[in-house]
Amino acid sequence: MQELKNIKGTHDILPTGIAKWQKIEKVLQKVFTAFCYKEIRTPVFENTALFARGVGEFSDIVSKEMYTFNDKGGESLTLRPELTAPVARSYIQHHFWQDAPVHKLWYLGPLFRQERPQAGRQRQFHQYGVEVIGSSLPEADAEVIALAYSIYRELGLKNFALHINSIGSTDTRKNYTDLLQKTLEAQRQDLCDTCKQRFDVNILRLFDCKNPGCAQIMKNHAPSILDHLSREDAEHFTRVRELLDAMMIPYEVNPALVRGLDYYTRTTFEIKGTALGAQDALCGGGRYDNLLRELDGPDTPAVGFAAGMERLILAMEAEGLFAEDEEGMDLYLAPMDSRALDTAMPLAQSLREAGYSVYVDLLGRSVKAMLREANRKKARHTAVIGEDEIKNRRLQLKSMFNNSVSTLPFEALADALINEK
RNA sequence: GUGGAUGUAGCUCAGUUGGCAGAGCGCUUGGUUGUGGCCCAAGUGGUCGUGGGUUCAAGUCCCAUCAUUCACCCCA
Numbered sequence: 299m300q301e302l303k304n305i306k307g308t309h310d311i312l313p314t315g316i317a318k319w320q321k322i323e324k325v326l327q328k329v330f331t332a333f334c335y336k337e338i339r340t341p342v343f344e345n346t347a348l349f350a351r352g353v354g355e356f357s358d359i360v361s362k363e364m365y366t367f368n369d370k371g372g373e374s375l376t377l378r379p380e381l382t383a384p385v386a387r388s389y390i391q392h393h394f395w396q397d398a399p400v401h402k403l404w405y406l407g408p409l410f411r412q413e414r415p416q417a418g419r420q421r422q423f424h425q426y427g428v429e430v431i432g433s434s435l436p437e438a439d440a441e442v443i444a445l446a447y448s449i450y451r452e453l454g455l456k457n458f459a460l461h462i463n464s465i466g467s468t469d470t471r472k473n474y475t476d477l478l479q480k481t482l483e484a485q486r487q488d489l490c491d492t493c494k495q496r497f498d499v500n501i502l503r504l505f506d507c508k509n510p511g512c513a514q515i516m517k518n519h520a521p522s523i524l525d526h527l528s529r530e531d532a533e534h535f536t537r538v539r540e541l542l543d544a545m546m547i548p549y550e551v552n553p554a555l556v557r558g559l560d561y562y563t564r565t566t567f568e569i570k571g572t573a574l575g576a577q578d579a580l581c582g583g584g585r586y587d588n589l590l591r592e593l594d595g596p597d598t599p600a601v602g603f604a605a606g607m608e609r610l611i612l613a614m615e616a617e618g619l620f621a622e623d624e625e626g627m628d629l630y631l632a633p634m635d636s637r638a639l640d641t642a643m644p645l646a647q648s649l650r651e652a653g654y655s656v657y658v659d660l661l662g663r664s665v666k667a668m669l670r671e672a673n674r675k676k677a678r679h680t681a682v683i684g685e686d687e688i689k690n691r692r693l694q695l696k697s698m699f700n701n702s703v704s705t706l707p708f709e710a711l712a713d714a715l716i717n718e719k
Numbered sequence: 720g721u722g723g724a725u726g727u728a729g730c731u732c733a734g735u736u737g738g739c740a741g742a743g744c745g746c747u748u749g750g751u752u753g754u755g756g757c758c759c760a761a762g763u764g765g766u767c768g769u770g771g772g773u774u775c776a777a778g779u780c781c782c783a784u785c786a787u788u789c790a791c792c793c794c795a
Contacts, residue, residue, distance in 0.1 A: 303786090306786080357793095358792085358793050358794080359793080359794080362720085362793090363794095380794095380795090409795085411793090413792085413793065413794080414720080414721095414791090414793095415787090415788085416790070416791095417788080417789065417790090418794095418795085419793085419794075419795085423795075424795095425795055492792080506793090508791085508792090569795095575789080575790090576790065576791085577793095577795080579794060582794075582795060583795095603795095604795060605795060606794085606795030607795085608795085609795060610795090632753095632754080634753070664749095664754095665754050666748095666749090666753090666755080667747080668754085669754050669755040670754095670755055670756080671755085672754095672755065673755035673756055674756090677755090680755075682753060682754060684753060685753095686753090696755090698755070698756090701755095703754095
């Protein structure tokens with residue numbers, strides 16, 4: 299008999315750990331609302347073709363990391379490894395552009411990639427992100443970056459750095475990659491094996507290589523894409539920078555920043571957690587002006603980002619941003635036996651309808667045991683219910699903070715709780 | 720897919736040259752009738768990851784395997 303356990307690279311988020319998620323989700327809601335973005339939720343699985351066409355057939359994600367399976371009808375389905383393509387698919391399918399020229403969307407949900415797990419990398423993980431579809435203006439890029447940045451600021455995170463770059467529009471990049479290949483031809487035999495392979499397939503990725511030899515070659519010989527942008531691309535990038543400056547958002551221009559997904563154009567950016575381990579990318583995004591068209595949609599420009607929840611939690615833990623404060627409850631009711639529960643449960647019910655959180659012990663334990671638990675659960679008040687209380691319909695409300703006790707009829711309980719809240 | 724490290728109680732971990740499986744925390748109960756925290760006491764809890772092997776004897780040594788974890792890779 300096989301032991302039942304979670305799948306490798308997945309995690310239960312236990313009751314003891316859920317507060318971290320809820321804290322972040324609350325801030326996300328707040329910031330997205332402040333920016334007037336609307337939430338969108340798409341299914342966790344899609345036709346495999348969506349990702350093959352959207353993300354790029356030769357990207358690592360599609361070529362070796364997807365959970366793909368055939369359903370009973372023989373259709374090839376895939377658990378979503380990213381969310382930009384599904385959101386784009388939804389935009390196209392529901393003809394969003396007929397409703398308004400620009401849509402500002404946000405999402406949060408689980409994603410699936412079959413990679414080897416390590417710190418900051420799971421097989422099921424969660425990302426939040428935004429997509430602004432319908433604007434080609436640099437102002438949209440700046441707003442998206444400002445939004446991404448605001449979330450970390452609002453959460454109180456300190457150790458992070460924003461890197462931005464422009465990889466140009468399609469023509470610019472074609473000219474640049476030709477130039478790169480020409481310039482680096484002489485160094486080609488000195489590159490590592492993977493870089494040799496990438497030389498023809500996707501030479502931009504050489505910038506990502508952590509091999510010191512390759513990094514040195516790139517540093518000494520590779521021209522910067524920023525020196526080879528078209529006039530329009532350069533103006534676009536300059537405007538993005540001006541706006542970030544005006545919003546007092548600190549950034550670093552990093553001409554070696556290239557993204558691994560095929561759909562990006564012009565602006566790319568990444569936010570790195572500077573206190574994280576090897577998996578330090580907290581947030582990655584950029585402009586993708588060709589994706590909608592490639593998915594048979596209208597020729598609509600777009601810009602967005604995705605950010606990892608689990609990595610954010612790691613970064614926040616490293617900075618001690620999660621307080622230990624457990625929620626507690628307004629009242630812990632301690633019925634002494636099942637007859638007392640007949641009285642306690644309706645009483646609790648009416649208090650809950652009045653807006654109080656009330657915990658009822660269901661085990662009929664000793665008073666000492668119940669009070670001990672009430673203390674542990676950080677109850678603000680306790681009340682024992684036994685024979686006297688049932689007979690007189692009065693109880694002793696005890697404050698767990700100052701030990702004060704007041705004797706009250708049941709009907710006066712709600713008012714007493716509000717006074718001490 | 721490739722390397723390194725680690726698997727003992729719910730959690731964090733001890734366990735000597737191979738010789739009765741332990742501690743702290745937690746949880747339960749009690750310390751005079753129905754009142755928490757502190758203290759004291761008792762109790763609960765383990766297929767020592769799994770399967771082989773060596774041995775009178777294996778948590779300890781050997782082999783295999785699985786899992787976890789960190790790094791490569793990739794990315795959020």
